[in-house]
Amino acid sequence: MHKKVLRNGILVLVDKKESNSVVIEISFRVGSNYEDQRVLGISHFLEHLLFDGTKSRDSRQIAFEIERYGGEINALTSNERTSFYVRVPKKHFDVGLEILSDIILNPLFLQEEIDKEKNIIVDEINMVNDTPMFYQWILFVKTLFKVSNARHPVYGSKETIKVLSRQDILDYYQKHYLANNMIVSVTGDISDDIFSKIEEKFKDFRTGDIQAPQELIESISQKVEIAKERKNVDHTYMVFGYKTPNRSSPDSFVLDTIRAILGGGMSSRLFNEIRLKRALAYTVGVQHDPNRTFGYFAVYLSTDKKNVELCKEIIIKEFKALEEITQQDLDNAKTYIEGQFLLENEDNAKRADNMSSFEISSSHEIFESFLKHINSVKIEDVKRVGRQYLNEFYTLVTIEEK
8 A cells, every 4th residue: 555645645555456446535534423412413414515516517417427337326424434435437537537526626515406406315314213223223323322422323313414505515525625624535447646546636726724623531430321212113222332442442343353252243153142042033243433532442242132131131142152262262353353354345345345344433543553453362352352342331222113
């Protein structure tokens, strides 16, 4: 991987490899954790608006100029970043770069588009709230975190979205969409003049003082937290988890390893105990999400309401069983992680996204050395981290039938 900081502060990460495609992802170090209470959801809202027209293209033209070549254009917003990407056949790299640069440099933010987008996002919020497998995570982080903005949905709320003004949008764009707050990650079969091409496209992009979010430190949980909501569902959705360290912590790699032991596919411990042995649930999984300022570790499943207590007991039992893991258990987890990492990053889009997401959560160097960190995990690390974080002070949320 090659790294270069351009004259106006743009960080460019390039991974050149033989491929039929090229992916360009442009990320900004801004997401829902940067928002104050009055404008919750504005990062995600602005992401939508950048596809709604520029000085030279309307929304349909933006999509058509990529899709006409069989390409893809999309975006995402998280707690700590907003990213826009295109994937195109390699010979159409210049087209992909032109479209991305246009939507970022020349958005119109027309009032009529703002009004339409408000309706779209309210509909998106309703869809998430109506879909338990999505909404369970909204309920979980709201219950788990007490002071961090990570407790809020990335999309904000219907109330805050409805009152956002065009001036709010312009102010937020001017404040955070800066060259020196921007990362360009590119993967695929790329020409050697890529840095000069990116620099030319963004040569007039403004710079400014980067506004970091207020870092609100979450205290370690000292009690069990339980939240229940009743919806029109036929069975119960359950998330059981904990606050954990950020990606820069060495313990985050130990938790990656624990995730593989407990939830790495159909042969993992929790899948075996809950689904294969007892047929208590169809869906069983483990998620570990380490970011720049926060992290969490959670087991999720869906089951009959009467099985929740038993599932909880099984999860706790498996956490405690980490004290008894063998070297073979650890080696199997490492092999699983290595295989998943290598296969996932064969996909240019996923690799470009990982390059930028690691840069924002820690550094791209950690992405490049990820497997080295995993391979350095020892049995005593698993035991220590399991005791320290996966303890008796859990958070449990359920969505149950009315």
